[in-house]
Amino acid sequence: MCGIVGYIGRRNALPVIIDGLKRLEYRGYDSAGFTILNNDEKYLTYKKAGKVKDLEDSIDYNVYTGNIGIGHTRWATHGEPTDINAHPHFCMEGKIILVHNGIIENYKSIKTKLESEGYIFKTETDTEILANFINYNYKNTKDFVKAVQVSLAGVEGTYGIACLCRDEKDKIIAARKGSPLLLAVGDGEFIIASDASAVLNYTRNVIYLNDGEMAIITKNSHILKTIENKEINREIEVLDMVLDQIEKGGYEHFMLKEICEQPESIQNTFRGRINFTTGVAKLGGLEKVLPRLLEAKRFIITACGTAWHAGLIGEYLIEQFCRIPVEVEYASEFRYRRPIINKDDIVIAISQSGETADTLAALREAKKFGATTVGIVNVIGSSIAREVDAGTYIHAGPEIGVASTKAFTSQLMSLALITMMLAREKETLFSKTLIEMAQELKQIPDKIQRMIDRKEEYKHIAERFKNANNFYYLGRGVNFPVALEGALKLKEISYIHAEGYPAAEMKHGPIALIDENMPVIFIAPKDRTYDKIISNIEEVKSRKGIIIALANEEDDNIKNYADYILRVPRTLGIFAPILNIIPLQFLSYYIAVFRGNDVDKPRNLAKSVTVE
Ligand code: G6P
Numbered sequence: 001m002c003g004i005v006g007y008i009g010r011r012n013a014l015p016v017i018i019d020g021l022k023r024l025e026y027r028g029y030d031s032a033g034f035t036i037l038n039n040d041e042k043y044l045t046y047k048k049a050g051k052v053k054d055l056e057d058s059i060d061y062n063v064y065t066g067n068i069g070i071g072h073t074r075w076a077t078h079g080e081p082t083d084i085n086a087h088p089h090f091c092m093e094g095k096i097i098l099v100h101n102g103i104i105e106n107y108k109s110i111k112t113k114l115e116s117e118g119y120i121f122k123t124e125t126d127t128e129i130l131a132n133f134i135n136y137n138y139k140n141t142k143d144f145v146k147a148v149q150v151s152l153a154g155v156e157g158t159y160g161i162a163c164l165c166r167d168e169k170d171k172i173i174a175a176r177k178g179s180p181l182l183l184a185v186g187d188g189e190f191i192i193a194s195d196a197s198a199v200l201n202y203t204r205n206v207i208y209l210n211d212g213e214m215a216i217i218t219k220n221s222h223i224l225k226t227i228e229n230k231e232i233n234r235e236i237e238v239l240d241m242v243l244d245q246i247e248k249g250g251y252e253h254f255m256l257k258e259i260c261e262q263p264e265s266i267q268n269t270f271r272g273r274i275n276f277t278t279g280v281a282k283l284g285g286l287e288k289v290l291p292r293l294l295e296a297k298r299f300i301i302t303a304c305g306t307a308w309h310a311g312l313i314g315e316y317l318i319e320q321f322c323r324i325p326v327e328v329e330y331a332s333e334f335r336y337r338r339p340i341i342n343k344d345d346i347v348i349a350i351s352q353s354g355e356t357a358d359t360l361a362a363l364r365e366a367k368k369f370g371a372t373t374v375g376i377v378n379v380i381g382s383s384i385a386r387e388v389d390a391g392t393y394i395h396a397g398p399e400i401g402v403a404s405t406k407a408f409t410s411q412l413m414s415l416a417l418i419t420m421m422l423a424r425e426k427e428t429l430f431s432k433t434l435i436e437m438a439q440e441l442k443q444i445p446d447k448i449q450r451m452i453d454r455k456e457e458y459k460h461i462a463e464r465f466k467n468a469n470n471f472y473y474l475g476r477g478v479n480f481p482v483a484l485e486g487a488l489k490l491k492e493i494s495y496i497h498a499e500g501y502p503a504a505e506m507k508h509g510p511i512a513l514i515d516e517n518m519p520v521i522f523i524a525p526k527d528r529t530y531d532k533i534i535s536n537i538e539e540v541k542s543r544k545g546i547i548i549a550l551a552n553e554e555d556d557n558i559k560n561y562a563d564y565i566l567r568v569p570r571t572l573g574i575f576a577p578i579l580n581i582i583p584l585q586f587l588s589y590y591i592a593v594f595r596g597n598d599v600d601k602p603r604n605l606a607k608s609v610t611v612e
Contacts, residue, residue, distance in 0.1 A: 002087075002101035003027040003073040004181065005198050006162035006172045008217055009189020013037075013069035014061060016191065020198030021052045021073045026400050026600070026607035027101075027194060028075025031086035035097050036069035037169055043097065047072075047086035051601065070162040070172060070192075072099035075606040078107070079124030088164075089128040091135035092119055095166045098134070100127040101179040101194060102158035110154070130155065134163065144168040145216055145225075148175060152214075152227050158357065162192050175214035175227065180355050180383065180608075183207045183215045183222060185236055190217045195379070196239050197398060204239040208381050237381070241398070253599045255401030255493070259585045260452050263445035265406040266578065268395040269413040274420070276442050279434030281420040289346075289390040292372045294425055296346045299326045300371075302334050302362040303350040304609070306404040306488065310376075310411035311350050312481035313577050317419040321574065323428050331362035341369035348374045352399055352407035353608040354382025363387060376414050378407050392418070401600050402607045403492045405585050408485065409448075412578045416441070419574065440572045444579070447569040451582045454567060458583050461548065461564050462590030468496055468519050472510065472545075473584070474503040475523035476533055482523055482577045486584035493592035493602045503536040514545040521548045521587075522562075523580055526555055527573055537561045550583055 003024025007013040017034050032055045033047025044064060048055045052073055072087035079085040087099040104110070104126035111121065111129045119132050130151065138147035144165040152159070158178030165171070174181055174192040184191040184199035184206050191199045192215065196206060207224065209215060213232060216223045224232040251257035258265075274281045286293065299318060301311035308330060315326040329339070331349070335358065341347065347366035351359045354377040363373055363384060375384045375391030378399065385391055396410035420437055423429040429437075465471075471490055475483035484500035491498050501510055503522065514520070520540050524533045534557075537547055541561065549562035552570040559565070566583040592599045 002075050003194045003198070004070070004099050004101050004160055004162050004192065005072075005194075006070040006099075006174060006192035007189070008068045008172050008219055009186065011067060011189065012061075012065065013067050014064040016202065017069050017071035018052065018056050019201060020191065020193055021071050023197040024194050025052055025073050026402055028073055028606045029601045030074055030076050030081030031083070032071070032073040033086040033088055034069055034071035035088045035164060036064045036066045037164065038064065038066040041169065043164070043166070045088055045097070047083060047088065049081050049083050049086060068164070068169070068172065070097065070099050070164060077103050078126045085123050085125050087127060089123065089125060089131045091131040093135060096131045096135045096138065097164040098127055098131040099162050100130060101160040102177075104130055104155055104159065105157035106155065130159070130161070138165070138167075144171065144173060148173050148214065149227050149229055152177070160194060171216055171218045173214060173216050174209070176209045177211045178357060178360075181209045183209065183217065185222065188219070190222055192217070196241060197400070200239065200241060204241070205236045206239055207234050207236055210386075211383075240380075253401065253589075255403055255405060255589055255599050258399055258401050258406045259582070259589060261397070262406050262409050262582065263449045263452070265396040265410050266413050266448060267445050268397065269410040270417060270441060271395075273417055274438055274441060276438045277435070279420070279431055279436075279438040280424060281417045281438075283392045283417060283421060285392045286374065286390050286418070286421070289372055289374065290425070292344075293346055293374075293422060295344065296324060296372075297342070297344050299324055299346045299348060300334075300341070300366070301326060301328045301348045301350060302331045302359060302366075304331050304356050304358055306408050306485060307350040307352060307359070307411060309481045309485040309488070310408055310415065311348075312484070313412055313478055314348070314350070314415040316478040316481075317415055317574060318422070321419050321429055322422040322426055324422070329362070331356070331358035334362045335365045339365070341366055341371050343370040345371040346374060347371045348376060349384050349388065350376045350411055351382075351384050352378045352396075352404055352411075354379045354384040355608050357609060360384055360387070376411055378410070400607070402602055402605050403489055403588070403599075408581060409578045413444075416574050416578075437572060437574055440575060444571065444575055447571060447579055448582055450569055451579070451586075455586050458566060458586040459590045461566065462587050463594055464564070465519055466591050466594035470513070470518055471496060471498040472518065472520040473498060473500040473523070474506060474520060474536065475500075476503045476529040477527070478573060478577055479523040479525070479580060482580045482584070483521070485581055486521060486523075486588070489585055489588035490591065492605060493588055493597060493599050494595055495597065495603070496591065503533050506536060507539065511539065511543065514540055514543040516544040516546070519546045519548055521550060521584070523550045524558065525550070525568065525576055525580060526552045526570060527576065534561060550580055
């Protein structure tokens with residue numbers, strides 16, 4: 001995790017760095033810092049525990065006049081989030097200045113070696129060890145580039161770095177392995193950043209660095225090399241993104257903006273990919289692997305967090321409608337349990353960021369065994385998107401709020417499109433059914449808008465439960481993963497303990513916790529499990545639990561059972577999770593706001609987890 005920005009050019013570096021760090025704060029926000037090479041050739045560093053805003057509030061911009069600098073916003077892995085552990089870090093002699101995103105796994109052996117050479121360490125971070133290691137190698141090589149190369153060749157783990165050297169003040173060296181990094185090429189200026197949001201204010205021309213690559217930038221030049229010192233020629237890409245897409249646009253929080261953007265983001269996911277008259281779904285990015293998808297004996301979906309919940313829903317859809325066996329694996333578990341993967345398996349990685357370390361590693365594991373890999377990814381040009389054999393972008397647009405919302409519904413829409421595409425090819429659904437699905441799909445954005453228009457109702461219920469200590473979320477079938485995702489949303493931003501369960505499993509343990517203080521959310525749309533879920537509601541009600549039912553707009557019967565009702569429009573089963581999650585997103589959002597929490601930057605979390 002962590003966000004990195006480096007600037008070299010004609011402007012004052014600090015405002016560019018602070019602006020970039022603010023945009024990268026979703027990657028970590030427990031401390032921040034920067035180093036600027038001032039016009040008098042002196043390095044000025046300031047770093048502090050807390051958010052980038054705290055850092056900014058305590059500096060005087062006039063003091064920092066230089067136009068070379070590096071900055072960092074941190075999500076702690078090694079060492080507590082304190083001022084001293086904040087980045088940049090220095091080597092003992094102060095010659096090497098470093099910001100780092102990732103984990104140096106062999107930090108202990110490097111530290112021991114350096115200690116035997118007389119090096120002393122002030123912080124608890126692996127980054128300080130790397131700074132000293134570069135310094136150590138600089139002494140031997142007398143060359144900044146070589147020193148970085150030799151050091152990184154000896155490092156195990158992951159890194160995205162930006163580095164300065166007092167003896168070669170004119171350059172910044174950046175390098176990556178496992179942590180994202182790009183080089184933005186402006187007019188007489190360069191910016192190094194963890195992602196494009198930090199550079200869009202200045203330019204849309206970027207070069208993505210791949211693992212094992214470095215950029216050496218000065219005011220007038222940029223050179224790309226591998227860590228092994230081979231020169232690289234790479235075309236500049238022009239980003240198809242505008243800053244507006246990543247700004248709050250009048251909303252109080254990014255999360256609220258992103259919840260309310262879902263009619264549009266969903267439309268962007270299916271635009272041009274479905275024919276409403278014939279029911280034919282076409283995903284260009286998957287075409288080249290379509291024969292393999294159709295012949296596959298098994299799909300394995302791997303992901304983390306919210307994307308994993310989307311994967312569980314994908315399992316219901318693909319098994320039910322395409323009759324292909326699907327397994328869904330936590331990426332972090334999958335890679336370490338010696339999974340059985342065959343050449344004719346399809347491994348699908350779902351990831352908003354396309355950078356989650358565990359998902360990426362699971363994908364690489366699958367590739368080793370010769371499986372065909374497919375990505376369902378939001379961030380264009382991200383590592384997962386680049387490494388898969390084929391894939392589909394969900395086109396949800398930049399998601400900044402740490403709690404994932406619009407990416408989730410777009411992941412579900414992508415899975416629904418894949419299901420429709422495969423079901424047609426495999427003839428597991430009649431074309432009449434596919435046309436009905438396509439017609440219904442067209443209405444999904446309007447139905448989401450109907451719920452956005454009802455948000456005050458959801459807010460009202462949120463206010464009633466703002467002080468709850470626990471919550472259950474229960475659903476059946478395809479709505480069971482919706483219950484898991486609803487519970488996760490609440491935990492993430494309100495810090496209320498919440499659990500999702502299949503409604504019928506309730507009897508096998510969790511029911512012991514039901515009393516008059518326990519709110520239980522039942523996802524109870526009018527589908528074939530409706531009567532069963534009503535029985536489950538009765539079980540909770542008879543033990544005095546508080547019933548909050550998520551029910552269809554026209555369902556009057558539910559009033560006989562529920563204390564509170566979250567209304568949702570009715571749709572076909574394939575799209576139901578897309579609608580049913582929306583009131584639960586609003587509920588979590590408003591509860592967190594009522595509790596005074598920082599919704600966009602919940603404690604201890606980060607949007608993109610690029611460490612294991
Ligand atoms: C983090 C985020 C979650 C996200 C998960 C997977 O934990 O806080 O919101 O679901 O990572 O991220 P990905 O980018 O792979 O979808």
